Amino acid sequence: MSERVYRPTQAQLELRKLIRDKTRVLAYGGSRSGKTFELCRTIAVLAFRYGGRYAIFRRFYNAVRSSVFSDTFPKMMELCFPGYVYDVNKSTSEVYFPHNGAEIDFVGLDDDKRVEKILGREFATIYFNECSEISFSSIEIATTRLAQRRFDANGKHLRNQLLFDCNPPGKNHWSYRLFVE
Numbered sequence: 657m658s659e660r661v662y663r664p665t666q667a668q669l670e671l672r673k674l675i676r677d678k679t680r681v682l683a684y685g686g687s688r689s690g691k692t693f694e695l696c697r698t699i700a701v702l703a704f705r706y707g708g709r710y711a712i713f714r715r716f717y718n719a720v721r722s723s724v725f726s727d728t729f730p731k732m733m734e735l736c737f738p739g740y741v742y743d744v745n746k747s748t749s750e751v752y753f754p755h756n757g758a759e760i761d762f763v764g765l766d767d768d769k770r771v772e773k774i775l776g777r778e779f780a781t782i783y784f785n786e787c788s789e790i791s792f793s794s795i796e797i798a799t800t801r802l803a804q805r806r807f808d809a810n811g812k813h814l815r816n817q818l819l820f821d822c823n824p825p826g827k828n829h830w831s832y833r834l835f836v837e
């Protein structure tokens with residue numbers, strides 16, 4: 657039985673370069689193009705290196721829980737970081753990295769209680785999955801939580817980042833106006 661090896665696509669490699677250079681990045685493309693996988697990998701790499709708290713938001717909690725928390729994220733961990741032991745809290749949809757206490761929260765923006773919960777927290781990096789489904793007002797509220805300062809073991813500061821992905825939206829959508837225009 658051969659082990660599967662993760663080999664990023666050219667588009668994923670280009671996305672990595674954007675993430676290294678920018679503080680706000682939109683990955684867009686068709687379904688199954690690897691956007692969510694690569695952005696989850698990015699969040700994991702940052703959490704490994706800097707510790708801290710990270711958030712992955714989607715419009716509906718059930719969607720982030722079923723598609724990212726229960727499917728893409730564990731598949732990414734298995735392919736990119738085989739054998740790495742991490743803790744999963746299924747009742748709160750959170751992942752913990754025991755070696756440094758890093759936490760990744762998977763949050764839906766469809767419930768006032770969940771939105772209230774994030775208002776009391778700070779995050780080092782925020783990722784909006786399928787942002788074309790999220791209202792700009794929800795993006796603005798969640799963005800106010802991008803405030804956690806983190807440093808790696810060598811004292812290098814992590815730049816706070818906002819990461820977005822979506823299938824290409826129409827020209828009237830806020831993401832088109834913000835990133836393309």
